[in-house]
Amino acid sequence: MASSHIILPKEEEEEAAAAAVAEVGLGAAVEADHDHRPYQEQGPGKAALPFSATCVRISRDSYPNLRALRNASTMTLHDDDAAFVKLEEGDYGYVLDDVPHLTDYLPDLPTFPNPLQDHPAYSTVKQYFVNADDTVPEKVVVQKNSPRGVHFRRAGPRQRVYFESEEAKACIVTCGGLCPGLNTVIRELVCGLSHMYNVSNVFGIQNGYKGFYSSNYLPMTPKSVNDIHKRGGTVLGTSRGGHDTKKIVDNIQDRGINQVFIIGGDGTQKGAYEIYKEIRRRGLQVAVAGIPKTIDNDIAVIDKSFGFDTAVEEAQRAINAAHVEASSAENGIGLVKLMGRYSGFIAMYATLASRDVDCCLIPESPFYLEGEGGLFEYIDRRLKENNHTVIVVAEGAGQDLIAQSIPAADQQDASGNKLLLDVGLWLTHKIKDYCKSKKMEMTIKYIDPTYMIRAIPSNASDNVYCTLLAHSAIHGAMAGYSFTVGMVNGRHAYIPFHRVTSTRNKVRITDRMWARLLSSTNQPSFLSQKDIDAAREADKAANRMKSREDAKKQSTPVLANGTDGVEAQLAAPILPQQPATDGPVPQPARPDVNNATAPDAGDQEEARTTGTDVAGGTLTQAEVKPTPGTNVSWPTTPPDTPERDVAPAPRTEHAQATEMELDVDTARPEGCTTPPPVQDSEGSDTQSADCRGSPMHGMQAGASVKRD
Numbered sequence: 010m011a012s013s014h015i016i017l018p019k020e021e022e023e024e025a026a027a028a029a030v031a032e033v034g035l036g037a038a039v040e041a042d043h044d045h046r047p048y049q050e051q052g053p054g055k056a057a058l059p060f061s062a063t064c065v066r067i068s069r070d071s072y073p074n075l076r077a078l079r080n081a082s083t084m085t086l087h088d089d090d091a092a093f094v095k096l097e098e099g100d101y102g103y104v105l106d107d108v109p110h111l112t113d114y115l116p117d118l119p120t121f122p123n124p125l126q127d128h129p130a131y132s133t134v135k136q137y138f139v140n141a142d143d144t145v146p147e148k149v150v151v152q153k154n155s156p157r158g159v160h161f162r163r164a165g166p167r168q169r170v171y172f173e174s175e176e177a178k179a180c181i182v183t184c185g186g187l188c189p190g191l192n193t194v195i196r197e198l199v200c201g202l203s204h205m206y207n208v209s210n211v212f213g214i215q216n217g218y219k220g221f222y223s224s225n226y227l228p229m230t231p232k233s234v235n236d237i238h239k240r241g242g243t244v245l246g247t248s249r250g251g252h253d254t255k256k257i258v259d260n261i262q263d264r265g266i267n268q269v270f271i272i273g274g275d276g277t278q279k280g281a282y283e284i285y286k287e288i289r290r291r292g293l294q295v296a297v298a299g300i301p302k303t304i305d306n307d308i309a310v311i312d313k314s315f316g317f318d319t320a321v322e323e324a325q326r327a328i329n330a331a332h333v334e335a336s337s338a339e340n341g342i343g344l345v346k347l348m349g350r351y352s353g354f355i356a357m358y359a360t361l362a363s364r365d366v367d368c369c370l371i372p373e374s375p376f377y378l379e380g381e382g383g384l385f386e387y388i389d390r391r392l393k394e395n396n397h398t399v400i401v402v403a404e405g406a407g408q409d410l411i412a413q414s415i416p417a418a419d420q421q422d423a424s425g426n427k428l429l430l431d432v433g434l435w436l437t438h439k440i441k442d443y444c445k446s447k448k449m450e451m452t453i454k455y456i457d458p459t460y461m462i463r464a465i466p467s468n469a470s471d472n473v474y475c476t477l478l479a480h481s482a483i484h485g486a487m488a489g490y491s492f493t494v495g496m497v498n499g500r501h502a503y504i505p506f507h508r509v510t511s512t513r514n515k516v517r518i519t520d521r522m523w524a525r526l527l528s529s530t531n532q533p534s535f536l537s538q539k540d541i542d543a544a545r546e547a548d549k550a551a552n553r554m555k556s557r558e559d560a561k562k563q564s565t566p567v568l569a570n571g572t573d574g575v576e577a578q579l580a581a582p583i584l585p586q587q588p589a590t591d592g593p594v595p596q597p598a599r600p601d602v603n604n605a606t607a608p609d610a611g612d613q614e615e616a617r618t619t620g621t622d623v624a625g626g627t628l629t630q631a632e633v634k635p636t637p638g639t640n641v642s643w644p645t646t647p648p649d650t651p652e653r654d655v656a657p658a659p660r661t662e663h664a665q666a667t668e669m670e671l672d673v674d675t676a677r678p679e680g681c682t683t684p685p686p687v688q689d690s691e692g693s694d695t696q697s698a699d700c701r702g703s704p705m706h707g708m709q710a711g712a713s714v715k716r717d
């Protein structure tokens with residue numbers, strides 16, 4: 010039975026101890042210890058103790074605060090993480106999921122006035138320092154009787170800091186894959202430390218985590234980083250793997266570093282958390298600030314990761330090229346692979362922005378090729394309707410389908426990420442074979458822009474975002490917190506490490522955003538009647554469980570702040586399946602049941618109010634609107650929309666074609682080596698350049714299609 014240390018407010022000590030004793034049979038043993046830990050800044054001077062905290066060994070399931078946390082949000086809390094959770098409850102179901110502070114284990118640290126108060130630029134700002142009690146809500150869509158839910162500490166400068174400028178010694182490291190904006194964050198960390206806090210001891214760690222113990226630290230000054238934001242990549246170098254917590258902390262300790270800025274994705278933030286824990290174990294006065302980076306935009310809680318906008322924008326170029334190529338050929342097919350190992354955000358946003366895409370395939374939405382409602386049937390139809398078609402595929406899509414035909418070597422990269430098979434290349438050959446079997450003349454152009462996309466410098470809006478993230482990170486570190494920084498509902502916040510490492514954002518195929526995509530492309534949803542039935546069953550099971558939970562709650566009142574989340578995790582997710590005709594069922598990516606904040610999380614809120622158990626990953630016939638092209642009882646032809654008001658070409662047109670042009674081109678940008686096993690990709694953003702290059706555009710009989 011897992012047990013863990015939990016910091017408890019004084020007034021609950023007795024109750025919790027009693028609860029622990031009562032649960033001895035379940036493995037709980039009171040062990041209490043007694044370090045009195047202040048946990049938050051209390052204005053000028055030495056931090057005051059808001060409560061006398063006690064460390065108690067207790068089964069985490071038995072502690073109502075943690076239950077409240079789980080009830081108030083959809084996160085999954087790992088047992089190990091429970092040891093470092095700092096919770097405060099307020100009125101009306103308010104929960105503060107706070108970040109650790111140096112004074113948690115070094116209660117007598119002196120504080121100093123924030124040098125910003127004398128800064129010619131900042132000192133004029135009215136109320137420049139954030140209120141010590143300010144917090145940011147995880148959810149902003151609420152109903153009249155909603156509990157207030159989980160909050161995070163608001164980021165920003167504090168009146169008192171825990172490092173003197175001359176004593177502060179900071180280091181910066183970048184880990185994981187590249188992402189637009191890395192250099193901007195580095196630049197703004199160096200400049201911000203120097204310009205705002207007069208910190209001149211700043212060092213770069215080269216080539217990721219292993220640089221802590223395998224290379225020299227690079228002194229960095231505002232002058233040396235002045236122009237780096239105009240370049241892609243990271244001037245510090247990056248790597249996967251190489252995380253050795255003890256060796257890293259040994260080096261931090263030996264070199265007298267007291268602020269560690271760690272830029273990287275979910276893996277990197279896990280590493281940052283380990284570093285923080287080791288630092289705390291050793292009692293070092295070192296603040297650890299994580300700045301989340303991922304091109305895939307799949308880090309939990311935060312609104313968006315830096316570089317994502319830039320990536321989506323750049324992906325547009327590839328999609329435009331694919332569209333020009335496809336629409337300039339007879340039966341032209343343009344296929345673009347974008348990054349997205351587990352999450353299809355880049356593909357989804359690039360598709361929505363483009364309007365030239367006929368089908369978007371992402372890891373979260375399993376698809377199949379053959380039979381009614383399958384991809385081939387859809388391609389066939391689009392070619393007949395429009396003479397060309399554009400497909401966007403995220404690199405993590407269809408991996409199980411590919412594994413059926415290509416024996417997948419179960420390889421991993423240095424960080425333990427599974428190496429992917431090249432879905433773009435595989436799909437190209439599958440489509441080619443299909444057309445050949447149908448004696449259909451066609452041209453397919455496969456474009457893999459993945460590394461080109463992530464190697465560019467960040468665009469203007471990402472540059473500003475990177476600057477603000479860097480500044481928030483600096484303020485938090487100077488104030489003695491350890492955290493991952495991020496924007497939550499438009500406000501910068503200090504988020505506990507466990508929050509961003511315990512789950513990953515995924516596109517929820519039960520949310521309105523994915524529905525928007527389906528309705529914009531009119532692609533099949535690839536859900537079968539079997540899937541819908543399974544969804545109904547799972548929904549019923551979830552409801553039964555919910556009733557049991559409710560009954561239990563009535564008999565045992567706890568600090569229940571809400572119900573979503575707990576039931577959600579109990580409910581079995583829907584696993585859409587391909588039809589029997591298409592061989593074994595692929596293991597589909599499931600709607601992410603633990604996803605706290607996806608870019609489209611607002612949709613989930615609405616779904617909840619309309620009765621859809623989205624958080625539980627379930628969907629019912631009532632909530633799921635018939636999706637065009639679905640191979641269920643819904644019509645396979647799309648409803649009449651202006652976009653789709655097309656007179657389909659007679660089927661015989663293709664059947665009569667005897668000549669074949671199977672021109673499979675794989676456009677590989679320089680430096681992009683993507684042989685079958687092993688892949689990655691990513692994508693991009695915003696507006697569709699109006700790229701209607703087809704000489705056939707608008708020439709088809711009956712065609713009044715907006716998108717060509």
Ligand SMILES: Nc1ncnc2c1ncn2[C@@H]1O[C@H](COP(=O)(O)OP(=O)(O)O)[C@@H](O)[C@H]1O
Nearest residue numbers: 185249250251252273274275276277279280424
């Ligand atoms: N569970 C973990 N604990 C400690 N370090 C980790 C963990 N997972 C990944 N890392 C380290 O984080 C770094 C980057 O991880 P990776 O998954 O490749 O990229 P990202 O951080 O972008 O997700 C690597 O150096 C890797 O060793």
Ligand SMILES: O=P(O)(O)OC[C@H]1O[C@](O)(COP(=O)(O)O)[C@@H](O)[C@@H]1O
Nearest residue numbers: 185186274303304348349350689690
């Ligand atoms: O080829 P590399 O450098 O291992 O990176 C590829 C992977 O990195 C990703 O871009 C995600 O990495 P990050 O989350 O670190 O940005 C994936 O989409 C892709 O599979």
Ligand SMILES: [Mg+2]
Nearest residue numbers: 185274275276
């Ligand atoms: Mg990762």
